[in-house]
Amino acid sequence: MSGIVDTLISAAVGFAAGMVGSTVNERLKSGVGSLEAELKRLDDLHDKITSLLLTPPAERISLLREATAMRRRLGINLRALVTDAPAFQSISQRLSRLDRVIGDAEDGAPSTPEREQELEEIARGVRQAVKSRSVLSGSWRLLRGR
Amino acid sequence: MAETIQLAERFPFPFGRYRDPHGDASGEVFREEVLLPAFRRSNDTVVVDLDGARGLSPSFLEEAFGGLVRRGVARAEVLKRLKIKSALDPSFVETINNYVRAAKPA
Numbered sequence: 472m473s474g475i476v477d478t479l480i481s482a483a484v485g486f487a488a489g490m491v492g493s494t495v496n497e498r499l500k501s502g503v504g505s506l507e508a509e510l511k512r513l514d515d516l517h518d519k520i521t522s523l524l525l526t527p528p529a530e531r532i533s534l535l536r537e538a539t540a541m542r543r544r545l546g547i548n549l550r551a552l553v554t555d556a557p558a559f560q561s562i563s564q565r566l567s568r569l570d571r572v573i574g575d576a577e578d579g580a581p582s583t584p585e586r587e588q589e590l591e592e593i594a595r596g597v598r599q600a601v602k603s604r605s606v607l608s609g610s611w612r613l614l615r616g617r
Numbered sequence: 618m619a620e621t622i623q624l625a626e627r628f629p630f631p632f633g634r635y636r637d638p639h640g641d642a643s644g645e646v647f648r649e650e651v652l653l654p655a656f657r658r659s660n661d662t663v664v665v666d667l668d669g670a671r672g673l674s675p676s677f678l679e680e681a682f683g684g685l686v687r688r689g690v691a692r693a694e695v696l697k698r699l700k701i702k703s704a705l706d707p708s709f710v711e712t713i714n715n716y717v718r719a720a721k722p723a
Contacts, residue, residue: 536632539672546706563708570712574675577634 502552506601509548516541517594520572524582535577542566542573553601561600568593619662619700620655625669627651634676644680648688652681656690656698666702667709675712682713683720692717 519541523534546566553559572590580586624631628647633639636646655663667673682699686692695717701710 535674536630536672539632539674540630543670543672543706546708550706550708559707563711566708567712567715570675570678570709571715574679577674577676 505548505552509545509552510598510601512541512545512548513594513597516545516569517590520569520576520590521582521587523573523576524580524586528579531576531579535573538573538576542569549601558600562597565593565596565600569597619664620658621664621666621702622651622655623666623669625667625671628670630671631677631681632672632674634680642677644674644677644684647677648681648684652685653688653690656685656695660698662698662700664700664702668703668705673709678709678713679716679720683716686717686720687723689722692720692722 516538519534519538523531523538526534549562549566550559553562568589572586572593575586624647628642631642631644631647633643634645636643640646652663652665682695685695685699696714699717701713703709
């Protein structure tokens with residue numbers, strides 16, 4: 472009788488652990504998926520700013536509105552997803568540099584190799600900070616292997 | 618007592634540097650009609666809450682906050698009395714402080 476009870480208890484504990492593990496796994500996948508979506512938004516913003524710098528200043532208004540709205544959304548979403556303060560601080564510094572480039576574009580600055588390079592460097596830095604410094608970085612490596 | 622300004626109440630999509638050509642949602646308008654009067658009304662802290670604004674254009678922010686220094690408010694006073702509230706995205710606090718630090722008196 473005792474053996475049957477032990478078996479049933481073991482099975483119940485195993486089942487519960489499996490359920491918890493599965494839930495945690497799904498949550499990690501969801502978190503990494505959300506971060507990937509924000510990195511896609513970052514790429515889109517990068518492209519948008521590049522187009523902006525190549526557009527004559529008088530014709531930039533609608534692109535600028537789109538770029539500032541995307542930048543706003545990116546910052547808000549990354550803040551919600553990257554909850555550890557040092558990681559977000561690292562991202563924040565780069566977003567602030569991105570604001571300077573968008574500000575230059577608003578003031579009519581042209582595309583130059585230096586500005587393009589800076590933009591590339593900022594985007595790479597944000598991507599790196601999101602992947603390597605957020606609390607999800609371990610999950611990222613496990614799930615995506617990079 | 619601190620005065621709190623909710624940016625989005627009057628500027629839901631703040632955009633552009635100057636009234637001409639960017640209109641009434643520009644940084645110049647915000648500075649001249651809202652921010653500077655708040656600084657002049659008292660010597661207390663001025664809190665600007667950015668949450669709720671749909672976009673925050675860098676030239677708007679530079680003209681509004683860096684522009685305080687160009688309009689004669691000492692940089693040290695701006696840094697001391699201005700508090701930016703941006704719970705949804707604190708990165709703009711750094712952006713704005715950088716603008717104030719870089720602004721030169723006219």
